Amino acid sequence: MSSPVYLDYAATTPVDPRVAEVMSRHLTLDGTFANPASRSHMPGWLAEQAVENARRQVADLINADPREIVWTSGATEADNLALIGYLRANRERGRHLVTSTIEHKAVIDTAKALESEGFDVTWLAPDAGGRTSPERLAAAMRPDTQLVSLMAVNNELGSINDISALAEVAHAHGAVMHVDAAQAVGRIPLDVRDQDIDLMSLSGHKVYGPKGIGALFVKRSPELRLQALIHGGGHERGMRSGTLATHQIAGMGEAFALAAQEGAADQTRIGVLRDRLLAGLADIPGVHHNTDTATAVPNILNLGFDGVDGESLLMALRDIALSTGSACNSASVEPSYVLKGIGVPRRLALASLRLSLGRFTSDEDIERAVSALRHALMGLRERAAP
Structure with missing residues (x-):
């Protein structure tokens, strides 16, 4: 049969066998299994080295600085951290979010949760091809708009947004640009510098890496502040506490390196x-x-x-x-x-x-x-x- x-x-996506092989080297006693936050011995240093190597692999694919990559449990958590973390941290400046009606549920449900906290959300309708136009975004911008969240590639249609043009509109009105790029990695070119992206959500399991791991790109800027959603230990520069899953992170790093090559x-x-x-x-x-x-x-x-x-x-x-x-x-x-x-x-x-x-x-x-x-x-x- x-x-x-x-x-x-x-x-x-299924995990690429080359990714699985890398992950297997970070699980057992004869591998690099230690807690990467354990800096008092060699096994911990080696685990930290594996995490930082993967951080660079992810950063390289999107032309970011490795210090701008924050590990999360997946793109859903990254979306939550971007929307909730940014708007809560900057609520005194404004409470308006702009997104679209066909975003992934990780953005839509998070935006609805923010509405219940008193934030105001404008829901943009896409065109017949599933794209959000810069003109429609510009018409929705307000003096109190703090954040624009629009996906790079739609997960049901495959439609591609012109992220550079959308980011230009957001920045012209003083707002921060967040991009859900879970479906875009390895499918379209991503360059956070050229596209002028401030926050970008990434996933491991959409690009032949493991489930349960993702990342949020956070542009290095003194004005870009996020309020942590998970507390305990101050990992990831205080933005996301929790013991890092070395094997999953190493797998995501290898998957992103393969995406860059292939x-x-x-x-x-x-x-x-x-x-x-x-x-x-x-x-x-x-x-x-x-x-x-x-x-x-x-x-x-x-x-x-x-x-x-x-x-x-x-x-x-x-x-x-x-x-x-x-x-x-x-x-x-x-x-x-x-x-x-x-x-x-x-x-x-x-x-x-x-x-x-x-x-x-x-x-x-x-x-x-x-x-x-x-x-x-x-x-x-x-x-x-x-």
């Missing part, structure tokens, strides 16, 4: 596979592209199918691992809020699937996926016909 074709890389080539190859998948479905009527493939990252593809129910289609595709949307929203029976946010009709939104490809997707995987989709669509439509 063959294993399912995995086309849910946007939910999580990310562009990965995306070129994945683009060819995506086009082959689309070509295999091209003669089937009633297939809608929710993703604007001309301007999106090639690894994420969102398609809607006339005449079927999305959940029924998923059940019919037992040998294909994919999703109807974000993994963080998969328990909901409502249509994707991202698809609703770009104006996809409810009926079609409920009949849409996200297919996401990755480093280990093969030609055979695409052939099997096309065959399974065609068979499932034909069968469901035949049963639904009067």
